[in-house]
Amino acid sequence: xxxxxxxxxRVKRPLIIVAVLALLALSFAVARWINHDxxxxxRVVELLRDQMRGDAPGMLRRLDGCTTTPACVAVxxxxxxRLRRDAELKVALYQSxxxxxxxxxxxxxxxxxxxxxxxxxTTVQCVLVRRKGNVLAGMTVSLLRVTAPIGRExxxxx
Numbered sequence: 190x191x192x193x194x195x196x197x198x199r200v201k202r203p204l205i206i207v208a209v210l211a212l213l214a215l216s217f218a219v220a221r222w223i224n225h226d227x228x229x230x231x232r233v234v235e236l237l238r239d240q241m242r243g244d245a246p247g248m249l250r251r252l253d254g255c256t257t258t259p260a261c262v263a264v265x266x267x268x269x270x271r272l273r274r275d276a277e278l279k280v281a282l283y284q285s286x287x288x289x290x291x292x293x294x295x296x297x298x299x300x301x302x303x304x305x306x307x308x309x310x311t312t313v314q315c316v317l318v319r320r321k322g323n324v325l326a327g328m329t330v331s332l333l334r335v336t337a338p339i340g341r342e343x344x345x346x347x
Contacts, residue, residue: 276304297345315345
């Protein structure tokens with residue numbers, strides 16, 4: 190007859206292994222979920238950097254489906270002309286309505302930004318963001334539209 194301590198050890202080991210694997214899987218899913226916020230922000234910042242360089246074609250490449258809508262193209266070209274700055278982009282406030290989405294969602298992200306050295310000249314714009322998929326299967330992040338500047342206290346469209 191085996192001592193009682195060894196029997197308990199044989200039972201506990203598989204439970205510990207299962208618990209560790211479950212924790213690792215959960216950690217991976219949470220990290221993947223949080224990463225989508227980082228991906229979204231990076232894409233919005235790159236769009237705004239193209240805008241500050243006056244690079245309308247670069248902006249259009251970042252906006253899915255914009256080239257098929259004349260109004261969208263017109264806004265992009267006007268923004269690239271009007272908001273061209275020879276400075277570094279600084280984001281003062283980033284308010285995403287798709288942050289932490291567990292499933293597909295399309296909403297506006299409100300960005301307050303300024304060119305370095307021009308803090309008094311803040312610009313507020315909205316970027317339409319689409320997250321497609323779900324947290325388990327994976328999500329994609331796409332930018333669809335960018336607005337002309339809005340008032341400093343204005344909200345993005347719903």
